[in-house]
Amino acid sequence: MDIAVIGSNMVDLITYIDRMPKLGETIEAPSFKIGCGGKGANQAVAAAKLGSDVMMLTKIGDDLFADNTLKNFHLNGINTDYVTVAKGISSGVAPIFVDKSSQNSILIIKGANSHLSTKDIDDAENELKKCKLIILQLEVPLSVVYYSIDFAVKNNIPVILNPAPADPKLDINYVCKCDFFMPNETELEILTGLPVSNIDEILIAANSLISKGLKNLVVTLGEKGAIWLDGNVIHHIVPHKVNAIDTSGAGDAFIGCFAHYLVKTHDILASLNMASAFSAYSVTGQGTQISYPDKKEFECFLGKL
């Protein structure tokens, strides 16, 4: 197995809006889409679509949505041996609102994802030990995230931690054990308590984390690309200008693609550049996973850049 994603799956309920209603107001929205999402599952699907062997360790609900989530993992060639059902609990769901400028606001109801436990990690121990990379996010209990980091360190498996959604309680000592820490600018602001309204502020906030001993910090900046700090050098990852329709799941596309190329090439900068292109492609279509290209589509897109 190339990559293990230990994390969330959600059902995305995406409403395309002209504007948000005011309190007490009812307004009509132009359209709606339902799709498979969740930051963990999105990252797994992005890597799998590019050809990585991916296993997903996640909890699905005990409801109508669960079968579809499982079917979707299979359709994308993801190993589901360690996808388990949280008995009597509903699936995680995410009402998402996408405005006319393609920007999104997301609510998450974690449901089954809150029931992922350290025992689930123990049960998958033998398979996890064979993985070349582990990816984590914060839509499952922090105790599971910390346990997974310790497991990875003990077994010399590199870890990517995507601190999304941001949790100010995240323990920096665990963050520093990870090989890659990948927040977006909003998450960076919440985690550091520092402003991030321009690149200078972002660099100050980023350096405040680096000074705590982080190995690699990658801050994704949406249409402004990304920055990678490794303690010595600051690299700016250039964005690609596209006609954005829906930015939901673009950060997950970036991370899944980065993981795929990192495992294949071990070239961090080249993998980040690929991730920037892959996430640019993803914002040109509606939805989260459904907007990610497969290998052929991505190569065709790269050819046109």
Ligand code: RIB
């Ligand atoms: O990052 C986008 C994802 O966040 C969505 O798919 C939604 O499910 C939430 O987890």
